[in-house]
Amino acid sequence: MERLRLIVPVYNDWTSFNILLRELDEVAGTLPVRMLISAIDDGSTQYPEELSNVAQLRNLEAVEIIHLYSNVGHQRAIAIGLATVAEDDDFDAVLVMDADGEDSPQAIGRLLEMAGNRRDFCVVAQRRRRSENLTFRLSYVVYKCAFRLLTGRQIAFGNFSLFSRSYVRRLVRVSDLWNNLPAAVLRSRLPIQALPVDRARRYAGQSKMNLTSLVVHGFSSISVYAETIFVRLLFLTLVLASISGVSITIVLSLRLFFPRFATPGWATTVSFGMVILLVQVLSVTLSSILMLLNSRVQRLIVPLADYKCFVDYRQQILSPVKERFAVLEPTLQPLKERLA
Missing domain, CATH: 3.90.550.10 (Spore Coat Polysaccharide Biosynthesis Protein SpsA; Chain A)
Structure with missing residues (x-):
């Protein structure tokens, strides 16, 4: 050199x-x-x-x-x-x-x-x-x-x-x-x-x-791995969807087969809460998919x-x-x- x-x-x-x-x-x-x-x-x-x-x-x-x-x-x-x-x-x-x-x-x-x-x-x-x-x-x-x-x-x-x-x-x-x-x-x-x-x-x-510059710097560096983050988010969505499905099944089972142990209205509240959580996660995942696919057709x-x-x-x-x-x-x- x-x-x-x-x-x-x-x-x-x-x-x-x-x-x-x-x-x-x-x-x-x-x-x-x-x-x-x-x-x-x-x-x-x-x-x-x-x-x-x-x-x-x-x-x-x-x-x-x-x-x-x-x-x-x-x-x-x-x-x-x-x-x-x-x-x-x-x-x-x-x-x-x-x-x-x-x-x-x-x-x-x-x-x-x-x-x-x-x-x-x-x-x-x-x-x-x-x-x-x-x-x-x-x-x-x-x-x-x-x-x-x-x-x-x-x-x-x-x-x-x-x-x-x-x-x-x-x-x-x-x-x-x-x-x-x-x-x-x-x-x-x-x-x-x-x-x-x-x-x-x-x-x-x-x-x-x-602090503001550090946050911007951090997100800039993390954005380089957008595809990796998307895959991890997709797996997280599947996990949360599975948890929501199992939770709703358990709630409905308790409500139908063991009604004496249930408080009135609790099954509906829990079920709707899990459904709302699932919808929000799916919406974020769908938005991420669309933004990622859109960025792939843009000129870098x-x-x-x-x-x-x-x-x-x-x-x-x-x-x-x-x-x-x-x-x-x-x-x-x-x-x-x-x-x-």
């Missing part, structure tokens, strides 16, 4: 991104790879002046900002970034990380070490310790339990992950990537290697992931095919080394002629 491309989504958090660039520059000097940074500007409305100091970076190969027309959300910004760089040939692997500092740059070396010299790899950072408040951590536990219950799969990693070039080009052709990167990785059945990593603290500002968004309509322009704020030398070449030409 020679060139590592970093995908970093940013939304009005350029102060943290500037700190991240300085830390990445320090880390890049200790790693045996050349690092290229692609920041995905997710429709930001604030642009500080600190980015003008990017020329002071010494170890990074290049830094660019991919500006989007509007805010599309964290996960979709990552999908657009992956699709954008997937068409380039100047990388051997891609690392996805957040710009706020919670994904520690010091862990990049460990991720690269786990990838080793393999041609294809998928290394994810498995969260070991989090720095958020207690409410958020409890909500995240509920989200993971709900994901496990509804999909039958365990999700214990986020966006901080490392992919080989071939795996990136496979992911950007998967429509599930548009909703959620971790769930798309699981759904793609890539051979995952997990590295335990502690979540660091933010560089500056407040996290934009609140494939990141590689659809990302261009979201990209405004690409801004190179730190050119690759070879381009910097190409700029200096005309200035050096007279000196070469005199020396000749």
